[in-house]
Amino acid sequence: MAGGVGSRFWPMSRQAHPKQFLDILGTGKSFIRQTYERFAEFIPDSNFLVVTNANYKTEVLRQIPELDIDQVLCEPLGRNTAPCIAYAAYRLLAQDPEATMIVTPSDHYTSNQEVFKSVILNAADFADNNRALVTIGIRPNRPATGYGYIQVADTPVQNGVNKVKTFTEKPTLEVARAFLDSGDFFWNSGIFIWSVKTIIDAFEKWLPEIDSLFKSIADDYGKPSEREAIAKIYPECRNISIDYGIMEKTPDAYVICSDFGWSDIGTWESLYQNSRLTFDQNVANENTFAYNTTGTIIKVPSDKLVVVEGLKDYIVVESDNVLLICRRENEQNIKQFVEDVKLKKGNKFI
Amino acid sequence: MAGGVGSRFWPMSRQAHPKQFLDILGTGKSFIRQTYERFAEFIPDSNFLVVTNANYKTEVLRQIPELDIDQVLCEPLGRNTAPCIAYAAYRLLAQDPEATMIVTPSDHYTSNQEVFKSVILNAADFADNNRALVTIGIRPNRPATGYGYIQVADTPVQNGVNKVKTFTEKPTLEVARAFLDSGDFFWNSGIFIWSVKTIIDAFEKWLPEIDSLFKSIADDYGKPSEREAIAKIYPECRNISIDYGIMEKTPDAYVICSDFGWSDIGTWESLYQNSRLTFDQNVANENTFAYNTTGTIIKVPSDKLVVVEGLKDYIVVESDNVLLICRRENEQNIKQFVEDVKLKKGNKFI
Numbered sequence: 001m002a003g004g005v006g007s008r009f010w011p012m013s014r015q016a017h018p019k020q021f022l023d024i025l026g027t028g029k030s031f032i033r034q035t036y037e038r039f040a041e042f043i044p045d046s047n048f049l050v051v052t053n054a055n056y057k058t059e060v061l062r063q064i065p066e067l068d069i070d071q072v073l074c075e076p077l078g079r080n081t082a083p084c085i086a087y088a089a090y091r092l093l094a095q096d097p098e099a100t101m102i103v104t105p106s107d108h109y110t111s112n113q114e115v116f117k118s119v120i121l122n123a124a125d126f127a128d129n130n131r132a133l134v135t136i137g138i139r140p141n142r143p144a145t146g147y148g149y150i151q152v153a154d155t156p157v158q159n160g161v162n163k164v165k166t167f168t169e170k171p172t173l174e175v176a177r178a179f180l181d182s183g184d185f186f187w188n189s190g191i192f193i194w195s196v197k198t199i200i201d202a203f204e205k206w207l208p209e210i211d212s213l214f215k216s217i218a219d220d221y222g223k224p225s226e227r228e229a230i231a232k233i234y235p236e237c238r239n240i241s242i243d244y245g246i247m248e249k250t251p252d253a254y255v256i257c258s259d260f261g262w263s264d265i266g267t268w269e270s271l272y273q274n275s276r277l278t279f280d281q282n283v284a285n286e287n288t289f290a291y292n293t294t295g296t297i298i299k300v301p302s303d304k305l306v307v308v309e310g311l312k313d314y315i316v317v318e319s320d321n322v323l324l325i326c327r328r329e330n331e332q333n334i335k336q337f338v339e340d341v342k343l344k345k346g347n348k349f350i
Numbered sequence: 351m352a353g354g355v356g357s358r359f360w361p362m363s364r365q366a367h368p369k370q371f372l373d374i375l376g377t378g379k380s381f382i383r384q385t386y387e388r389f390a391e392f393i394p395d396s397n398f399l400v401v402t403n404a405n406y407k408t409e410v411l412r413q414i415p416e417l418d419i420d421q422v423l424c425e426p427l428g429r430n431t432a433p434c435i436a437y438a439a440y441r442l443l444a445q446d447p448e449a450t451m452i453v454t455p456s457d458h459y460t461s462n463q464e465v466f467k468s469v470i471l472n473a474a475d476f477a478d479n480n481r482a483l484v485t486i487g488i489r490p491n492r493p494a495t496g497y498g499y500i501q502v503a504d505t506p507v508q509n510g511v512n513k514v515k516t517f518t519e520k521p522t523l524e525v526a527r528a529f530l531d532s533g534d535f536f537w538n539s540g541i542f543i544w545s546v547k548t549i550i551d552a553f554e555k556w557l558p559e560i561d562s563l564f565k566s567i568a569d570d571y572g573k574p575s576e577r578e579a580i581a582k583i584y585p586e587c588r589n590i591s592i593d594y595g596i597m598e599k600t601p602d603a604y605v606i607c608s609d610f611g612w613s614d615i616g617t618w619e620s621l622y623q624n625s626r627l628t629f630d631q632n633v634a635n636e637n638t639f640a641y642n643t644t645g646t647i648i649k650v651p652s653d654k655l656v657v658v659e660g661l662k663d664y665i666v667v668e669s670d671n672v673l674l675i676c677r678r679e680n681e682q683n684i685k686q687f688v689e690d691v692k693l694k695k696g697n698k699f700i
Contacts, residue, residue, distance in 0.1 A: 011655075289690055291683070300673060305361075305699045307687045310664070310677040323650060323668060325675065327660040333641070337657045340639055349655045 001084055002032055002052040002060060002106040003075050007338045007350070008266065011322035012299060015350055020107035021059050024271055024299070026285065031107040031265075036064045038110060039102070042117055049073055049091060050106070051084045070222070076231045082245040083210055083237040085192075086203055087230065090214045092196045094221035100124050101199060103192040103242075109274060111261030119160075119258045123193040126161050126254070133202060133250055134161070134193040137186025137257040143176035146266055148188035148243065150255050151179075157254065164253035167243060186257045190264070192242065198252070206246045210237050268315050268331045272297055295328065322349050351435075352382055352402040352410060352456040353428050357688045357700070358616060361672035362649060365700055370457040371409050374621055374649070376635065381457040381615075386414045388460060389452070392467055399423055399441060400456070401434045420572070426581045432595040433560055433587040435542075436553055437580065440564045442546045444571035450474050451549060453542040453592075459624055461611025469510075469608045473543040476511050476604065483552060483600055484511070484543040487536030487607040493526035496616055498538035498593065500605050507604065514603035517593060536607045540614070542592065548602065556596045560587050618665050618681045622647055645678065672699050 002020050006013055013019045020032045027034070036048070045066045052060050054074040061067060073087055085103055092099045102120060110116050123134045137150045149171060153163035167188065171179060179185035194202075203211040213236055217229035238245075247253050263270050275283040275297075282290055283297040288306045290296070295313040298306055304318065313328045326334060342350050352370050356363055363369045370382040377384070386398070395416045402410050404424040411422060423437055435453055442449045452470060460466050473484045487500045499521060503513035517538065521529060529535035544552075553561040563586055567579035588595075597603050613620050625633040625647075632640055633647040638656045640646070645663040650656055654668065663678045676684060692700050 011657075287695075289687060289694075291687070303671060305672045305691065305695065306675075307361075307672070307691065308675045309680055309683065309687070311675060314660070316673075316675065318668070318673060321653060322655045322657070323666075323673070325656075325658045325661060325666065330659055333659065337639060337641070337659070341655065341657065344639075345637075345655065 001081060001103065002050050002056065003078050003084060004105075004107065005053070005078065007335055009268070009271075009317075010334060010338050011319045011324050011349070012317055014320070015347070016055070017059075018056075018107075019265075021056070021063060024265060025109065025275060026299075030063055031109070032060065033063050035104060035106045035108070036066070038113065038116060039104070039120075040066070041113070042121065043102075046071075049088050051075060051088050053078060074227065074230070076234050078239075079234060079237045080239045081190075081242040082207055082240045083234065085199065085242050086207075086210050086214045086237075089196055089199050089203070090218070091221045091226075093200060094218070097196060099196045100128050101192075101194055101196055103194075105190045105264070107265070108189070109261075109263045109265050113260075115258060115260040119256055119260060120191075120193070122160060123256050126158070126256075127193045127195055127198070130254075131198050131201075131252055132161075132194065132254045133198060133247060133252050134254045134256060135164070135247065136189045136191040136193075137255040138189050138262045139257060139259040140180050140185065140187050141259075143173060143180045144187065145170055145173050145176050146270075147264070149176075149179050149185045150188050152184050152186065152255055152257060154184075160256050160258070161254050162257065164247075164255050167248045167253075186255065187262070188243070189262055192247075199246075202246050202250055202252070206249050207238075207240070210240075210245075213237060268297055268328060272328065297328070351431060351453065352400050352406065353425050353434060354455075354457065355403070355428065357685060359618070359621075360684060360688050361669045361674050361699070362667055364670070365697070366405070367409075368406075368457075369615075370455075371406070371413060374615060375459065375625060376633075376649075380413055381459070382410065383413050385454060385456045385458070386416070388463065388466060389454070389470075390416070391463070392471065393452075396421075399438050401425060401438050403428060424577065424580070426584050428589075429584060429587045430589045431540075431592040432557055432590045433584065435549065435592050436557075436560050436564045436587075439546055439549050439553070440568070441571050441576075443550060444568070447546060449546045450478050451542075451544055451546055455540045455614070457615070458540070459611075459613045459615050461624075463610075465608060465610040469606055469610060470541075470543065472510060473606050476508070476606075477543045477545055477548070480604075481548050481551075481602055482511075482544065482604045483548060483597060483602050484604045484606060485514070485597065486539045486541040486543075487605040488539050488612045489607060489609040490530055490535065490537050491609075493523060493530045494537065495520055495523050495526050496620075497614070499526075499529050499535045500538050502534050502536065502605055502607060504534075510606050510608070511604050512607065514597075514605050517598045517603075536605065537612070538593070539612055542597075549596075552596050552600055552602070556599050557588070557590070560590075560595075563587060618647055618678060622678065647678070 005018050009019050021030050023030050050060050051073045057072050060072050127134050149168045151165040153165045156162050213233040220226045220229035263274050280294045288298050291309040293308045293311045296311045298316045300318040315326045317324045355368050359369050371380050373380050400410050401423045407422050477484050499518045501515040503515045506512050563583040570576045570579035613624050630644050638648050641659040643658045643661045646661045648666045650668040665676045667674045
C-alpha cells in the first residue's frame with residue numbers, strides 16, 4: 001500500500017512526493033524501497049503488487065525497477081485501506097485464487113529482519129491453513145498514544161498465534177499506560193496476512209457494497225480495460241479503513257505478537273527516537289556544524305551546509321523551496337502551519 | 351571603495367559576492383548601487399571611479415552600467431584603504447590635477463539624502479579652498495563599540511567644519527558611554543573629502559613608500575599599460591588604512607559633523623536596527639510564517655517559504671548552499687563558525 005499523502009513530514013513530504021518515497025531516516029533508501037527489500041528476501045519479484053495513486057506510478061517504478069508496470073495498481077483517488085486491499089485481492093483472485101496475501105504499509109521501519117521474516121512466514125503458514133485474518137502485533141515498549149492497540153485473547157491458538165479480543169484506536173496516555181502494564185495489548189502494525197479466499201469472503205460479509213463494486217468488474221482484472229473499469233467504480237467506494245470495516249467486526253481476526261524493532265515513523269518524535277544521534281543528541285549529518293545545540297533534528301539536502309547555534313529540542317527541515325523551524329514539543333502544530341500556508345500561498349509549497 | 355571581502359554577513363556575503371553587492375536590507379538595491387545613486391544625484395557619471403578587486407569588475411559594471419569599463423580600477427589584491435585611495439588619487443591626478451575627490455565606502459547605509467547631499471557639498475567646498483583632509487563625523491545616538499570615534503576641536507573653523515582633535519578606534523562600552531555623554535565625539539563614517547593635491551601631498555609626507563610606488567608608474571595612468579603597472583607595484587604596498595596611515599597623523603584633518611541616518615550595517619544587530627520590523631518585531635518578508643517568534647532576523651532567497659515556530663532573538667539566514675541559525679546575542683561568534691567551516695570543508699561554503 002503506497003497511496004498515502006501525508007503532511008506530517010512537511011516540508012520533506014509533499015503532495016507530489018509523500019513519505020513512502022523519502023529517505024527520512026537517512027539510510028540511503030526510501031521507505032518503499034526498504035519495504036520492498038524486506039520482503040524480496042523471501043518473496044519473488046513477480047509476486048509483488050503495489051497499490052498507489054496514479055500520480056505516483058512512475059516514482060514507484062523508478063524506486064523498484066524490479067517490478068513490471070502491471071504490478072503497480074493505480075487508484076484514481078484515495079479511499080483509505082479497504083478499497084485498496086479489495087482492489088489487490090480481486091486482482092490476485094484473477095491471477096491465482098489459491099494465493100496467500102500479505103498486506104503491508106510501505107512507509108514503516110523495522111530493524112530486525114530475521115525476526116520479521118520468521119513472523120511473516122509463520123503468519124502466512126497459519127493463514128494458508130485456516131480461515132484467518134491475521135494481523136501482526138508489536139510488543140509495546142512505551143505508552144504510545146499515536147498507535148492503535150490490539151488486545152490478545154488469553155490462550156494461544158498455536159505457535160504464537162492468538163485470537164484478537166479487541167481493537168482500540170489511539171488511546172489517552174493514561175489508558176496507554178494501563179495497556180502497557182497489562183501485558184496483553186500490542187501495537188497494531190497495519191500488516192495483514194490472509195488467503196485471498198478468506199479476505200474476499202470477509203468483504204462479501206462486512207463490506208458488501210465495496211465487494212459488489214469490485215465483483216462488477218471481474219472480467220477486467222489483468223486486462224487493458226482494468227484501468228478504465230477501476231476509474232469508474234473507485235469514486236463510488238466508501239472511504240473506510242480495513243480495520244474499521246472488517247478487522248474490528250470479524251470473528252476470524254488473529255494476531256501474532258512479536259518485536260522486530262518496528263516503528264511507523266509517524267512523527268518527528270519517532271524519527272528522533274529511531275535515528276542515530278550525535279554526541280550532542282542531535283540528528284544531523286556531517287555537513288552540520290552545531291554549537292550549543294542539543295536534541296535537535298536537522299534535515300536538509302545533503303549538499304547543504306548548516307551552522308546552528310543555541311537551539312535546544314528543535315526541528316530544522318529544509319526541502320526544496322521551504323524551510324521549517326519548529327520546537328519538537330510543538331510538532332503537532334505543523335499540520336496547522338501547512339493549512340495556513342495553503343490558504344495564503346496555494347499549493348505551491350504543499 | 352568596493353574591494354572588501356567580509357565574512358560578517360556570511361552566509362549571505364561570500365568571498366565571491368561580498369556585502370557591497372548585496373541587498374541585505376531588502377530595499378531592492380545593493381549597497382553599491384545605493385551608494386552610486388546617492389552621489390549620482392549631484393555628480394556626473396563620468397566623474398565616478400570605483401576601486402575594487404579584479405574579481406569583482408564584472409559585478410561592479412553589472413550593478414552600475416552607467417560606468418565605463420575604465421572607471422573601474424582593479425586591485426590585484428587587497429591592501430586596505432591607503433593604497434586603494436592612492437591609486438584613485440594618482441589616476442585622478444593624471445586626468446584632472448585640480449579635482450576634488452570624495453572617497454566613500456560602498457557598503458554603508460544612509461537614510462536622509464537631503465542632509466547627506468548638503469554635507470558632502472559643504473565638505474567639497476571647504477576642501478576645494480583649503481589644505482584640508484575632511485572627514486564626515488556622525489552624531490552618535492548610542493554608545494556603539496563597533497565604530498571609530500572622532501573628537502572635534504572646540505571652535506568651528508567655519509560653517510560646520512571643525513578641526514579634528516583625536517581619532518579613537520573601537521572603544522569599550524564604558525568609554526563609548528563617556529564619549530556619548532561628552533558631546534564632542536562623533537562616529538567616523540569613513541567618508542573623506544579633499545583635493546587631489548592635498549591628499550597626494552599627505553601621501554608624500556606620511557606614507558612616502560606608498561607614494562613612491564604610485565609615482566613610479568606616473569606615465570601609465572589611464573593607458574593600456576596601467577593594469578600591468580599596478581599589478582607590479584600593488585603587492586609591494588603596505589597593508590594600511592588611510593586613518594592609521596594619514597588621518598591620525600596629519601595636522602590638516604577636519605571634520606564636518608552631521609546626522610543623515612548613517613550606519614555601516616556592519617553587524618546583524620545594525621541590520622536589525624535599520625530594518626522595518628514586523629508586528630512581532632521580526633525582520634521577515636511576506637513569505638515568512640512566524641509563530642511565537644519575536645526579535646528574529648529571517649533572510650532567505652525571495653522564492654523560499656519559511657515557517658518558524660518558537661524562536662526569540664535569532665538570526666536565520668539561508669543563502670545558496672548554506673543555512674545559518676544563530677542567537678542574535680552571539681553573532682560575534684559567526685567569524686569563528688566560518689573559520690571552522692573553512693578548516694573542515696575548504697572554501698566551498700566560504
